[in-house]
Amino acid sequence: MKEIVKQVSKDLEISSGEAELIVASLLEKPRFGIYFNNKLDMETKKILNMKLIELKNGVPIEYITKKVQFLNFLLCIYPGVFIPRLETEYFIEMIEKFTNFCPEKILEIGTGAGAICIALATIFPKAKIIATDISQNAIDCALENIERYNLTEQIHLLHCNMFEGLSGKFDMIVSNPPYIPHSRLKSLPKSVKHFEPILAINGGEGGIQFIKRLILQGKDYLNPGGQIAIEIDETEVKILQKFFETNISTPFYFKKDLFGRFRYLFIGNCKVLDSE
Numbered sequence: 001m002k003e004i005v006k007q008v009s010k011d012l013e014i015s016s017g018e019a020e021l022i023v024a025s026l027l028e029k030p031r032f033g034i035y036f037n038n039k040l041d042m043e044t045k046k047i048l049n050m051k052l053i054e055l056k057n058g059v060p061i062e063y064i065t066k067k068v069q070f071l072n073f074l075l076c077i078y079p080g081v082f083i084p085r086l087e088t089e090y091f092i093e094m095i096e097k098f099t100n101f102c103p104e105k106i107l108e109i110g111t112g113a114g115a116i117c118i119a120l121a122t123i124f125p126k127a128k129i130i131a132t133d134i135s136q137n138a139i140d141c142a143l144e145n146i147e148r149y150n151l152t153e154q155i156h157l158l159h160c161n162m163f164e165g166l167s168g169k170f171d172m173i174v175s176n177p178p179y180i181p182h183s184r185l186k187s188l189p190k191s192v193k194h195f196e197p198i199l200a201i202n203g204g205e206g207g208i209q210f211i212k213r214l215i216l217q218g219k220d221y222l223n224p225g226g227q228i229a230i231e232i233d234e235t236e237v238k239i240l241q242k243f244f245e246t247n248i249s250t251p252f253y254f255k256k257d258l259f260g261r262f263r264y265l266f267i268g269n270c271k272v273l274d275s276e
């Protein structure tokens with residue numbers, strides 16, 4: 001096993017500790033479990049080699065193991081579905097921190113694997129949630145995750161484009177939309193641009209085409225005293241500020257992520273802390 005770890009470390013140009021974690025994850029064993037009873041049969045060796053080749057070709061490990069950890073949730077994930085990110089885990093924390101009411105009806109636009117709606121369902125257990133996505137792959141994956149956490153009563157999935165087919169109003173509208181500016185798509189890491197769905201990433205010109213629609217259409221679906229929370233890219237703050245000045249009279253707040261970058265936009269009802 002030591003030889004395999006050494007080879008992976010060399011091939012992927014990573015430390016031996018990271019290589020151990022990868023091999024363990026591919027073999028579905030605990031990190032140091034790979035060194036016990038470590039004789040691999042031919043079939044396991046063959047499968048491991050195939051997975052390592054995929055990894056070397058840039059396939060994200062989550063698509064190979066078909067698993068992704070999001071906060072306390074172990075979610076299934078498939079190629080064609082956006083892999084939930086650390087920034088979005090923090091987005092959930094920010095929503096919890098800056099919401100001073102208990103939403104009864106929540107709408108999530110662009111749910112992907114269902115990470116956000118599943119996390120919100122546990123933070124606001126009384127809320128009914130509708131989560132939409134334009135991708136059937138995403139809806140199938142989200143359904144599997146929602147069933148895994150027994151949340152089918154609380155979360156209803158809808159395969160649609162933005163707000164299409166929706167009626168009624170919500171106390172909270174949440175989205176981690178496609179927000180990478182079109183001009184930056186080419187410079188994304190290979191693992192993202194070649195393997196993750198472009199539909200989940202491409203925010204069009206300036207990165208804010210989807211965000212603008214979310215804000216303009218979203219306000220018609222929001223109850224008085226409600227909140228819209230959107231994950232954004234830090235480069236979009238100025239252009240969004242301008243957009244608000246000319247189009248929207250509702251209060252809005254940009255919030256920082258763990259690294260001090262403005263990555264979250266809250267519109268409407270949002271707790272303002274003394275420390276800000």
Ligand SMILES: C[S@@+](CC[C@H](N)C(=O)[O-])C[C@H]1O[C@@H](n2cnc3c(N)ncnc32)[C@H](O)[C@@H]1O
Binds near residue numbers: 084109112179200
């Ligand atoms: C950045 S991903 C976020 C996925 C998930 N919410 C997360 O945070 O991991 C954006 C999602 O929006 C979906 N999407 C893109 N265009 C859409 C549209 N017009 N209507 C609904 N969903 C859309 C994509 O399929 C993708 O799942």
